[in-house]
Amino acid sequence: MDASTHTALAHVGSCVILGLPNVGKSTLMNQVMGLRLMAVSPKPQTTRNRVMGVVNTDGEDGASQIVFVDTPGMQQGAGPFRRFMREEALGAAGDSDVALLVIDLSSRKQRTIESLLDSDAKPMLDALEAFGGAVILALNKVDLLEDKEALLPILTDFDATGRFAAMVPISAKTGSGTEALLANIAGHLPPGPMLFPEEMYTDKAERFLAAELIREQLFRQLGDELPYASAVVIEDFHSRDKGDIVISAAIHVERESQKGIVIGKGGKRIKAVGERGRHAVSQLFGCPVHLKLFVKVNSNWSQQVRSLRELGYE
Numbered sequence: 001m002d003a004s005t006h007t008a009l010a011h012v013g014s015c016v017i018l019g020l021p022n023v024g025k026s027t028l029m030n031q032v033m034g035l036r037l038m039a040v041s042p043k044p045q046t047t048r049n050r051v052m053g054v055v056n057t058d059g060e061d062g063a064s065q066i067v068f069v070d071t072p073g074m075q076q077g078a079g080p081f082r083r084f085m086r087e088e089a090l091g092a093a094g095d096s097d098v099a100l101l102v103i104d105l106s107s108r109k110q111r112t113i114e115s116l117l118d119s120d121a122k123p124m125l126d127a128l129e130a131f132g133g134a135v136i137l138a139l140n141k142v143d144l145l146e147d148k149e150a151l152l153p154i155l156t157d158f159d160a161t162g163r164f165a166a167m168v169p170i171s172a173k174t175g176s177g178t179e180a181l182l183a184n185i186a187g188h189l190p191p192g193p194m195l196f197p198e199e200m201y202t203d204k205a206e207r208f209l210a211a212e213l214i215r216e217q218l219f220r221q222l223g224d225e226l227p228y229a230s231a232v233v234i235e236d237f238h239s240r241d242k243g244d245i246v247i248s249a250a251i252h253v254e255r256e257s258q259k260g261i262v263i264g265k266g267g268k269r270i271k272a273v274g275e276r277g278r279h280a281v282s283q284l285f286g287c288p289v290h291l292k293l294f295v296k297v298n299s300n301w302s303q304q305v306r307s308l309r310e311l312g313y314e
Contacts, residue, residue: 010062013097013189016069018128020121023104024140028172029053029070032182033201036213036284051212052203054196057182064186065194069096098188099128099135100181105169106144111154113161125163134165134188138181142169207234209284214249214277214293218262221273225261244288247281252298259295270295 017025030036033053053068101124103110110116117125128135137158145151155167166184170177202209211232218230236248251270253259263270270293278291 008191008193009065010059010191011064011066011186011189012192012195014067014069014095015098015100015185015189016071016096017100017102018071018124019102020104020110020119023102023110024172025102026070028102028138028140028170028178029068031172031175032068032178035201036280054201055182056198057186059183059186061187064182064189065196066182066185066189067195097133097190098185099131099133100138100185101125101128101135101164102138102140102172104141105139105151105154106141112157113163128163135163136181136184136188137164137167139167139169140172143171143174143176206285207237210234210237210247210281211249213280213284214251214273214291217273217277217280218251221269221276222261230258230262244290245281245285246290248292248294251293251295253295254298254300256297259297262295 017029019025029051032055051070053070055066055068057064057066103116105111108115109119110121113125116122139151139154139158142151151169155169158164158167165188168177168181168184170181172178211234215230215232218232231252233250233252234247235250237245239245251262251273253262261269262273264272274291274293277293278289281291282289
């Protein structure tokens, strides 16, 4: 059924999720969607592309459809790869109805507007000053705030800036406060027809989603040893008549020494990545998955615009 044939909803529109690296943007998106769509890990810059996720809700004032756009964490630095991620984040803000700024309450450097303006967040905050829609502040990781009485002064300080239409303390990990957050976002969206069919939850193809979940396992299995310039490319993806999916994926690194780190002694690391990646992809697609991984050395790919495009960063 075409989305335009649906009855008008009380609130419809898009909401871009912005913030510094590791504030919990992707965890929040996975939480409100109720599925594991985005790669998440403790390592900064896990998210590299903007990704759309559709959330349908039923509030007290009617049904809503919120189209979330998750973005890479805002980070300054040289090189085409970091520039690509900055442009992904700021470009998404210009295309949205509502902007959601997520901060990490467990970081003292993110508890005041002054400290945020003195960080990599400044270009993002400057862009939000000129943003035409509502800007909502999500104060994430409230569960990690040791002194709960410190929350009120933090809210008061941010409120005094006049920058935010609403402020909501949340825990993206536990889901605490996310219902109130959804209600606040929906309340700043206009009525209109459903933008996407109810069964659609993202704009990304299955290949992209599979690559994201495999890349998440790279982050989790290798931790600090994972080369920053590593990428996953799905080279073959096909469904079989018996109801399963066969995937072949290449892990790209920049140096031969990094290839050995990813493979691990006796192939143990890449085997663990494959096992857990296969399980995650199988859960998302709801069917058995057969996954084959191999490693390719693509010298200095993160510094070459052509290589970035070939690996899907465009």
